[in-house]
Amino acid sequence: GRVWATEAIQLQEEARDTSGLLGSYRIGGILAHIQGDQLEGMRLWERGYVLSVAYSSVVEQANFLQNLAIAYRGLDMQPEALASNLEALRLREDNQLGRIGPVLNNLGAYYSNKGDFETALQYHERNLAILKETEDTRRLAMSLANVGNCYFKLGQEETALQHVEEAIELVKATRWLREWSHSLYVYSQIRLAQQRPAEALQQAQASLDIAQQLEYTQGIYLAKEILYEAHKAMGHLQEALQYHEEYVTLKDSLASRETEKLALRQRYEEQARLDSLGNVKERQLQDSRLEASIRQRKQQTLFWGIGLFLSVVAGSIIFNRLRLTRMQRNIIRQQKDEVELAYKELDRKNQEILSSINYAKRIQGAILPKENRLHGLLGDYFIYYQPKDIVAGDFFWLQQQGGKTMIAVADCTGHGVPGAMVSVVCHNCLNRAVREFGLTDPAAILNKTREMVLAELTEAKEDLADGMDIALCVIEGSTLQFAGAYNSVCVLREGKEWPGLVAPESDIRFREHQDTQMLEIKGNRFPLGKFPTQKPFETRTVHLHPGDMLYLFTDGFSDQFGGQKNRKYNSARFRELLFSLHTLPPTLQLNGLKKEFMDWKGDFMQIDDVCVLGFKV
Template structure:
């Protein structure tokens, strides 16, 4: 049983499917722009083709035809001319008028040859070959496919696999199965290399057709199953699915497994309707007739064959008509109607003679021999086309320059008038704009002066670095506000026996963060000075109490506060006792050539749902050990090498590694390395938060 070539429908199938074609039609008519309306008509036609609604497509084509004439006249030999020719070939192909489609395809080929676009020329050759195959003119089908293959081989186009498949289908029609199989395998290999899933679905179906033709039915069923799987995966239109199931049904008919054949025939029927492509409808009714014939229901089979003949006639599908009239003659023979048996057998022979005549075999041989000669002549043709194209382009450029000069002169005159007319108004506008800019600059200066004054106030709560080194010894502070003033701060207090030190991160940055930092710094002072607390956990408890009391004076539910790492350092000869507590911020320390981390309580100094007392942890360290404090601004900074526009975070793990790597440097060297690492990581990206890191070498 003859299989319909998959690539025919694939090349002429549109790319957009819409279930709302009629509603879109009304919206398209309302579009005022001619060019946009034309593009929407093209998409709408695709919609109707995909739903097999040819009447809808014809309605759109009528309007598109009138609009195309307007655009072609307006833009001369433009892209709209080629688009309209291509749209006509699609329309007449779906209409079933293969000869009309061929005439317009030849006109399109001539246009492509004038434009010398290799890709378009190859496509036109390939489409014309498909049409000649449908008309049963196999010599010309082979010739045009060879022309398409030559171009696609030269420019390395993906469509080369489609050329191989189409040429294989021609040889399959001619009964040259060995050559057909070789080309089908070549196409399948190429599509596997290209990972072309849509093409693979077609190649699987073609391989199934090939195995069916050489009566390897089990292999055919395997490849049809692969094609069905790919169709479902890709979500192809119902028309494509119906094509597969049509062929699948035929395979089970050949194996005389009529239950399976009827099962897939019913699936096919659900995917088709009276507006479906005539090729598929003809194939469907032929399958239905074949099942009834094998069940010896001859009259019912004849009725289905007659339906198939109607659609085959509509498309001038000669090869299918040969098969159908042979099948009808067998049914009439089964009904013992000798006259009808003879008449249908005679019709089959007549169509068979028209399909295969004595001259075609010699023509095929001649075209194959001429293929090599044409290849040698291609260079000469290419040079001639190139010279013609250069001459034409030169004339077009000259004409374009003349038009451009005229248009430029008109525009220049108009521009002079417009400039003179608007010059006076621009002077007035510029005066008003300058006054506004002066006001903005004055306000900006006042704001910056205020912030700089606030910076001086904030500096008052930060202990001088000389004081820190005096009390803590060998140490450093890396302090880098995001803006002029910051929400991060560091804090120091000396008691008789211990030194208290902290690094804190208050909510926000800039002015809001600085205001919160003043509140939190004062709260720490109060907890130590007025309540005489030295235990870090109890200091944090009391600080939280003071901060909450301060913010409770407002009627709003303020959630501002701070994260902090606080320790007390008590020196006893060679041993050093560290007591530490933290709110969200950890403490890193290096002891015995290892870096370790004390984890803070997961709660802030401020309002939280489940507040608990802060935990004081104790360490016994020795001289030479090092403590590190850090807010989250350093390890949350975005940046890095070979990342996208937004970068990636520095991360806590990388900061811990940095602390360990720099442990043997002097504190001045550590400070320089921290600054260099941060700058290199940030690169051109913006600093996202305040940064504060402190290091103390005991």
């Protein structure tokens, strides 16, 4: 199977068959894991994930992330497993892909292992609600046992028992032995905590019998721990001692597995380091030395073997060996020179690529509004623009037409060089919608921009699904018109009502904090780009007061992972931050946003471009 998968990958890479290659990476990784080669499986899945991101295959991204999360967890790489599960969940929920149950179960298991049973319970109960609508009794039983275990750890023992007893009844009927053993273990754990050791003993013994039948080491270990505690509580000291000794022996065995897991993780990290671009020269030099060393050992073995059996020709063999060694040294020296030359060529090409990207940054900077123009049209303002890479997919846009000021913040598909290329197309189409077609209504601008963006992208041979999320405001006097694709605008006002509000109530959300009100106008729930249903954008209108503070932003700030538990910053926390900063001068608001973002991100990697624009009416 693996030979077939390897050959398929080679053929599909040559043919540039992206769809087939994604499938081969996934299947090849599964086969490698089944045959015990975890590192090769992870390597194939990581390559598949990178390819799926490059080709915007959201379904495959979620699939590869789930596989990688399981692999990372198997090597005790918990931060990587958590990040992969959270991103897989986000992709499946945002794109309505379904099949979120396994991801929820993995997240519940992660937080249970961390001891955060409240968070674990949230994920397990979501999974349980989904499974109750299916006929998957095996996973339903395991989910009931997991929920029961969380309630037990949180001190709600009766609720825990109800869930575990329901799980036991299910597995008795379906004969899913592993799930039965686990459910009985959780039940015995609860009874032991309730100081009912006889019942705990009975259920733990049943769990042990099933685990031994399955040769399920972890289940045997857990059951014997309960049997030891139950016998000790009942005064059966000889039986308690016996189970304690067996429990300790199993614990040592599991510890040795952890050592093997650590060694495998170190091999993975070392391989990842050698696979990085910055270590190309070191890897090639090491490969050359290793090959020369292998050849040298083979020749030495041959020399001594011939010397033992053919002592008569020993002198001749020694002479030939010395000559061969000199030849090998020349070959190694030549290979070293070739590697150094290749490294220099690679470094030169890297410098050329970096120069091109920096030049692209200057081009992108040239199309963004300049500081004096922003100040002239917006007055007191700030802009927090933090690309993830040298160039960005986020951009901000400013125009004036017929006494109307138009300001927008947009998030194009991707980031880095691909995102920057899409942003130039979208920026140009926005300009054309205003300058060439004379449009000033925000919905009309977005409708015309979408028409032109789709026309530009569909000229390519490949069917591209690129586009952008955007928030667009048109201000004339005290009137604000707004239209958006997914993105919103927030208006903060000190202690005043909102007379003359013209907008559907479902698109408006009010928040209050002390004497401050926040009005959030939501954009339409579809992107500016290719989408199954092409609905027209809608304009919302509100009246502004002097002193109102307006904010437009992309999702890069709220989606950033960080903090003590490596979680998303999230939208609710971001809006609380705006409440706390809005009364400050714009310069101080900018400093506050920068400090909050960097403090939250800490040592974690920035995951997306960030763009936040604020100005005072």
